[in-house]
Amino acid sequence: MKFTIICDESGTENRHLVIGALVIPRTNHALLIEEMKTLKKDLHLRWEGEIKWGKVSKKYIEKYKKITEWFFNHLKSNHLKFRAHVIDTAKKEYREYGDGDKENSFYKVFFHLLVQCIKRLAIEEEGSNVLILLDDKKNRYPFRLPLLKETLNKALKRDLKLREIVANVEPRHSSGKRVEGLIQIVDVLIGAIGYVRNGSHRESNASPAKIEMIDFLENLIGTKFEYDTHAGALFNIWTFDVCVPLEKKKHYKKNRPIT
16 A cells, blocks of 8 residues: 655754654545645635644634644544654754764654654555655755665665665655645644643743644644653654664674674
8 A cells, every 4th residue: 555654843943853744545645635725725725825833823723723623533534644753852862863963863763753654554554655755954965865765665674574665755845836735734733742842831921822722732632742642543642762772773883793
């Protein structure tokens, strides 16, 4: 079965980075896009315009509620899944994990989110083929996406004996004529999670509209964003501890056979 995984990140300048992935059967992806286009039109929102956590305000909150409620109806119908990892970037191990390179650390934690999503797909759906769409961003190293594809396929071949399960990793825009609309949903969800995990909702200058939106989303999900959820949840939040893979890496280097 063919799947699309749509990804975004939030809080790159905050202590807690949140990365999110929407996992959708490829046939559902096209249907959801058409539905979202109609919904945005009904709400008098331009398709090319960007829905994002940063725009949650008194002016837009009711429209954002309708869009996220539409999304959760599909989630509860098992038409898609959502997975988010929360990473404490203040830990010295986070920088060490990327060999002192912040961009490298970022893509390594994205690798772990994606590999977990794909492994679950491969177990549940034999013969899966995955297209990964990442929010377009400028990278210092120009070959990040081809390298991510290569690294994922190598890991999946090693662990599950699967060959070339990742068809491609491609950039997508969150606004404009070539917009990938569902990236906007991911942005709102991970933005809300990050607002809570970074403690912004408790600050004296916290946005009343954002707090209202968080309460609305938590009621839809049935859990608070402070908490992790179990791995099989349709809406999964997980605190990813970089110390675990870092220790595995150190152990491997220490014990690998000399050739």
